[in-house]
Amino acid sequence: MKLTLKVWxxxxxxxEGKLVAYDLDGISPDSSFLEMLDILNETLIExxxxxxxFDHDCxxxxxxMCSLVINGIPHGHERQTTVCQLHxxxxxxxxxxxIEPWRSxxxxxxxxxxxxxxxxxxxxxxxxxxxxxxxxxxxANATPIxxxxxxxxxxxxxxxxxxxxVAACKNASAMLFMSAKVSQLNRLPQGKVExxxxxxxxxxxxxxxxxxxxxxxGECQAVCPKGITLDHIAKLNRDYAVASFKNIFGGVK
Numbered sequence: 001m002k003l004t005l006k007v008w009x010x011x012x013x014x015x016e017g018k019l020v021a022y023d024l025d026g027i028s029p030d031s032s033f034l035e036m037l038d039i040l041n042e043t044l045i046e047x048x049x050x051x052x053x054f055d056h057d058c059x060x061x062x063x064x065m066c067s068l069v070i071n072g073i074p075h076g077h078e079r080q081t082t083v084c085q086l087h088x089x090x091x092x093x094x095x096x097x098x099i100e101p102w103r104s105x106x107x108x109x110x111x112x113x114x115x116x117x118x119x120x121x122x123x124x125x126x127x128x129x130x131x132x133x134x135x136x137x138x139x140a141n142a143t144p145i146x147x148x149x150x151x152x153x154x155x156x157x158x159x160x161x162x163x164x165x166v167a168a169c170k171n172a173s174a175m176l177f178m179s180a181k182v183s184q185l186n187r188l189p190q191g192k193v194e195x196x197x198x199x200x201x202x203x204x205x206x207x208x209x210x211x212x213x214x215x216x217x218g219e220c221q222a223v224c225p226k227g228i229t230l231d232h233i234a235k236l237n238r239d240y241a242v243a244s245f246k247n248i249f250g251g252v253k
Contacts, residue, residue, distance in 0.1 A: 064162030171212025
């Protein structure tokens with residue numbers, strides 16, 4: 001395959017970036033998108049040019065580090081697929097492919113295609129915990145959990161925190177990410193002790209970091225590589241309303 005790549009190059013967060021065109025030839029359709037970028041970097045190094053900086057780790061669709069906007073779509077045009085799982089057979093020979101980083105003020109560019117996603121970690125740190133009882137370790141089935149509740153919590157836990165929802169949202173909202181983390185814990189018996197405190201703290205942190213609010217356009221759901229749905233945002237809004245009411249009249253502990 002022969003491709004023309006238009007790659008976002010930016011030295012650091014304080015410098016201006018621009019799209020730079022590169023021509024690649026001999027790319028196997030069976031190569032993953034990241035393997036194609038590896039080949040590009042090998043070519044650039046051989047020419048004495050600086051390679052393109054991009055994030056990656058597991059390359060198995062687990063960690064979410066391989067976050068790129070490909071032809072205007074976070075993670076590319078294949079549904080429920082991370083960049084590392086995207087293969088070049090899904091592109092056409094001779095195609096021009098534009099590769100950019102996440103576009104969001106709370107997720108600033110560090111270099112080229114790498115962004116700082118510390119803001120997402122701060123949201124999770126604000127409420128991503130459960131109370132721990134002292135004493136011996138309880139049996140795995142000591143706390144009965146209805147299957148329907150467990151299934152929904154597991155679906156929410158599938159979120160890998162990549163930030164595609166933020167990159168796709170016109171408001172740069174992290175509501176889908178945050179709602180998945182809230183649902184993961186709030187629905188389980190172990191997480192209900194901090195339920196109100198958790199949702200208030202996470203929403204407050206979300207807003208303080210500069211993320212916008214959800215306006216129900218659904219771009220986040222469309223690009224989520226793990227299929228997280230808007231149902232979780234609806235549940236988050238309900239939990240937040242209840243917690244805010246309790247906080248006004250009695251204070252949330």
